[in-house]
Amino acid sequence: MSESIPLSLSDVHALASATLRANGISDEQSQALADTVTAAERDGCKSHGLFRIPAYVQSARNGLVNPVAVPSVHDLAPGVIQVDAHNGFAPLALRVGREPLVEKTTSQGIAALGLINSCHIAALWPEVEALAERGLVAFAFVTAASYVAPAGGTKPLFGTNPMAFAWPRPDGKPPLVFDQASSASARGEIMLHQRDGKPLPEGWAIDADGQPTTDPAAALAGAQLPFGGYKGAAIALMVELLAGALIGGPFSFEVSQMDKKDGSLPPRGEFIITIDPGHCVSADNKTAQLAHAEALFSRMLEQPGTRLPADRRYQMRQITPTEGITIPRTLFEQIKNLQQV
Numbered sequence: 001m002s003e004s005i006p007l008s009l010s011d012v013h014a015l016a017s018a019t020l021r022a023n024g025i026s027d028e029q030s031q032a033l034a035d036t037v038t039a040a041e042r043d044g045c046k047s048h049g050l051f052r053i054p055a056y057v058q059s060a061r062n063g064l065v066n067p068v069a070v071p072s073v074h075d076l077a078p079g080v081i082q083v084d085a086h087n088g089f090a091p092l093a094l095r096v097g098r099e100p101l102v103e104k105t106t107s108q109g110i111a112a113l114g115l116i117n118s119c120h121i122a123a124l125w126p127e128v129e130a131l132a133e134r135g136l137v138a139f140a141f142v143t144a145a146s147y148v149a150p151a152g153g154t155k156p157l158f159g160t161n162p163m164a165f166a167w168p169r170p171d172g173k174p175p176l177v178f179d180q181a182s183s184a185s186a187r188g189e190i191m192l193h194q195r196d197g198k199p200l201p202e203g204w205a206i207d208a209d210g211q212p213t214t215d216p217a218a219a220l221a222g223a224q225l226p227f228g229g230y231k232g233a234a235i236a237l238m239v240e241l242l243a244g245a246l247i248g249g250p251f252s253f254e255v256s257q258m259d260k261k262d263g264s265l266p267p268r269g270e271f272i273i274t275i276d277p278g279h280c281v282s283a284d285n286k287t288a289q290l291a292h293a294e295a296l297f298s299r300m301l302e303q304p305g306t307r308l309p310a311d312r313r314y315q316m317r318q319i320t321p322t323e324g325i326t327i328p329r330t331l332f333e334q335i336k337n338l339q340q341v
């Protein structure tokens, strides 16, 4: 029997959506989650595709997440909105907050969104890419749970705390986007190495005694390392402050105190900043900005071996809608079993 199952992207969406709905997750929440999971599979981001369905289901089953939450938007200041997910999943809350954020940014020049009480187990590129498609520059920051040791330390404190950035491009080109954890790897990558019986690259983690390890189980029991030593740790610290203290959300270690250690993840915060490029230059210079950026990208790509961040995803996007994707049979069966409630 084949070890993997081929699926079309509509199969992925249907499988995700049916499983989420079977577990009492509202149609709106299920639809937004299934869209995110399908986008991740479409773009070859396995650690945030169907692999995450068990965590979504577990979070709803154990009561950490409200599966029928309806997010609400609050106007906090001329340039700031808050979206309260009311302990629901992030994708629906982000969808609800997008138009008010775009509206504030295009009228003010710069705006911010604080997303509170949301379960965010996804990648950040979907939210910043969608904002850049509206012509905005966008930054996003999310805390996680205590997984990463501070520089020089040996015990988990920070989350894997990703930050993402998106820049709009002219002539119908998809935005430039980078989206990266402040740890040497996303936690999902360690879990995938564990599932596949593969050792970790050096420098990703230390064990519970603070010794370097390439064993995924020892890494999950110990601490992940920031990327680039103290430099990645400083970014993780910044993300804690922006997506935690600044918007009234918990720090990653406080999220861990609520963790039920069953694969689910308690709600927490995300901070998004958006800038309308047209407000950042004088009126006679408005059209020059994007062309100027293109000149930088061209100069960069003249060097063999370079590529723009997100180009790997965009290339996958050319292939998967026709060729589909594969997932391990064990994952497929695990997800089907979750439909039996």
Ligand code: NDP
Residues within 6 Å of the ligand: 047, 120, 121, 122, 123, 124, 125, 142, 143, 144, 160, 161, 162, 163, 177, 178, 179, 180, 181, 182, 184, 185, 186, 187, 189, 306, 307, 308, 309, 310, 311, 312, 313, 314
């Ligand atoms: P990667 O290290 O795989 O990639 C980071 C970024 O670098 C991507 O934008 C990637 O673009 C780009 N990149 C990679 N290689 C190159 C290259 N050779 N040249 C130019 N750009 C390159 O990501 P991480 O492992 O750090 O994070 C994975 C995901 O996990 C992220 O989406 C993140 O948001 C998510 N995450 C979510 C968390 C949560 O709690 N919600 C917590 C931690 C992480 P490309 O995609 O095109 O390869």
